[in-house]
Amino acid sequence: MARLCWLPGDGVGPEVADEAQQVLATCAQARGWRLEFEPGLIGGASIEATGLPLTEPTLARARACDAVFKGPVGGPAWDHLRGEQRCEAGLLRLRKGLEVFANLRPAAVGPELVASSPLRPELIGAGIDILIVRELTGGIYFAEPKGRDGDRAVDTMAYSAAEVERLARVGFEAARLRRRRVTSVDKANVLESSRLWRDVVSRVAADYPDVVLEHQLVDSCAMLLVTRPAHFDVIVTENLFGDILSDEAGVLAGSLGMLPSASLGHPGRPGLYEPVHGAAPDIAGRGVANPIAAILSAALLLRYSLGRSDEARAVEGAVADALALGLRTADIAPAGHVPVSTQAMGSAVRTALAARLGR
Numbered sequence: 001m002a003r004l005c006w007l008p009g010d011g012v013g014p015e016v017a018d019e020a021q022q023v024l025a026t027c028a029q030a031r032g033w034r035l036e037f038e039p040g041l042i043g044g045a046s047i048e049a050t051g052l053p054l055t056e057p058t059l060a061r062a063r064a065c066d067a068v069f070k071g072p073v074g075g076p077a078w079d080h081l082r083g084e085q086r087c088e089a090g091l092l093r094l095r096k097g098l099e100v101f102a103n104l105r106p107a108a109v110g111p112e113l114v115a116s117s118p119l120r121p122e123l124i125g126a127g128i129d130i131l132i133v134r135e136l137t138g139g140i141y142f143a144e145p146k147g148r149d150g151d152r153a154v155d156t157m158a159y160s161a162a163e164v165e166r167l168a169r170v171g172f173e174a175a176r177l178r179r180r181r182v183t184s185v186d187k188a189n190v191l192e193s194s195r196l197w198r199d200v201v202s203r204v205a206a207d208y209p210d211v212v213l214e215h216q217l218v219d220s221c222a223m224l225l226v227t228r229p230a231h232f233d234v235i236v237t238e239n240l241f242g243d244i245l246s247d248e249a250g251v252l253a254g255s256l257g258m259l260p261s262a263s264l265g266h267p268g269r270p271g272l273y274e275p276v277h278g279a280a281p282d283i284a285g286r287g288v289a290n291p292i293a294a295i296l297s298a299a300l301l302l303r304y305s306l307g308r309s310d311e312a313r314a315v316e317g318a319v320a321d322a323l324a325l326g327l328r329t330a331d332i333a334p335a336g337h338v339p340v341s342t343q344a345m346g347s348a349v350r351t352a353l354a355a356r357l358g359r
C-alpha cells in the first residue's frame with residue numbers, strides 16, 4: 001500500500017492536482033495496488049485555515065508518508081505578508097523538513113511540441129531533453145546572515161563541500177541513465193562558493209569516468225540554453241542558478257505548464273513532487289490550466305518514490321499520446337487551434353493510460 005500526502009496548494013493547484021490524483025488512481029486500479037491519499041493544506045489555503053503557511057502536524061504527516069505531492073502556493077491575497085508568514089516560507093519549510101536536497105527538473109521538447117516552442121525548429125533539431133538537477137536546501141535561499149536593516153539588506157551564498165558532493169552524485173547517477181554528459185553550472189570567475197563548487201564536482205567526476213563533465217558559467221549557460229539547447233543532457237547547479245535556468249528551460253518546452261519536478265533526499269525517505277509552475281492566479285478557477293506538469297510530476301513520484309517505473313513510463317507515454325491526438329490547453333495551443341480544458345486534457349491522458357496499462 002502506498003500512502004501519499006496530498007497538498008493541492010493555491011490558485012490552479014487544486015485543479016491540476018485533481019487530474020494528477022486521478023492518474024495515480026488509474027494506475028493503482030489497473031495494476032491492483034492500494035493507494036491512500038492523506039489530504040493537507042499548504043500556502044494560502046493553510047494561512048486561511050490556521051494562520052500559518054505550513055503547520056507542524058502537516059509537516060509530520062508529510063514525513064510519515066511514502067511521498068508528498070504539492071501544488072503551487074501563493075497569490076495576491078497573501079502578497080502583503082512578510083517573512084515566516086509568507087506562502088513561500090511554508091514551501092521552503094516543507095523542502096527543508098523533508099531534507100530534499102536535490103531537485104530534478106526535466107525539460108523535454110519532442111516532435112509533437114516543436115510548434116509550441118518559442119525556438120525555431122532548426123534550433124530544436126531532433127529534440128531537446130534536458131534534466132536540471134538543482135541544489136534545493138542550501139545556498140542563498142537559506143544561508144545566514146540574512147535580513148534587512150533599514151536601507152541595507154543582506155543574503156548570503158554559502159555551501160559546504162558535503163552539500164555540493166551529494167548533489168553532484170545525484171547528477172552523475174542520473175546522467176548514467178541518460179546520455180552521460182554533465183554540465184556543472186557556477187559563477188567561478190566571481191564567487192568563492194562557486195570555486196568550491198567547481199573543485200568538488202571535478203573531484204566527484206573522478207568516480208564517474210564514463211560520464212563527460214564540463215563546467216559552464218551561469219551567464220553563458222543561460223545563453224547556450226536558447227542557442228544550442230540540444231547540447232545539454234544533465235545540468236547540475238546550485239539553488240538560485242537552478243531556479244532561474246529551469247524556468248528558462250521550461251520556456252523551451254512551450255509553457256511552464258509542461259514542467260514536472262521531483263525533489264529527493266535521503267534513500268527511503270519521502271520525495272516531494274510538484275509542478276514547476278506557480279499558482280497562476282490570472283487563470284485560476286477557470287478550468288483552463290495545463291495539468292501536464294502535475295501529471296508528469298505524478299509519473300516521477302511513481303518512478304522515484306514507489307519504484308513503479310513501468311507505470312511512470314506509461315503515464316509519460318499517455319501524455320505524449322494525448323498531445324499526438326492534437327489536444328492542447330491554451331498555454332500550448334498554436335494560433336487558430338481550439339484549446340481544451342484542464343479536465344479534457346486529464347481525461348484524454350487517463351484514457352490513453354488505461355489503454356497502455358491494459359496492453
Ligand SMILES: NC(=O)c1ccc[n+]([C@@H]2O[C@H](COP(=O)([O-])OP(=O)(O)OC[C@H]3O[C@@H](n4cnc5c(N)ncnc54)[C@H](O)[C@@H]3O)[C@@H](O)[C@H]2O)c1
Pocket residue numbers: 012016071072073074075076091255256257274275276277278279280281282283288289290291293331
Ligand atoms: N512552487 C510554487 O509554489 C510557486 C512557484 C512559482 C510561483 N509561485 C507563486 O505563484 C503566484 C504567481 O506567480 P507567477 O505569476 O510569477 O508564476 P506562475 O507560474 O503562477 O505564472 C506565470 C505564467 O504562466 C502561466 N501558467 C502557470 N502555470 C500554468 C499552467 N499549469 N497552465 C497554463 N498556464 C500556466 C500563468 O497563467 C502565468 O501567465 C505567486 O504568488 C508566486 O509566489 C509559487
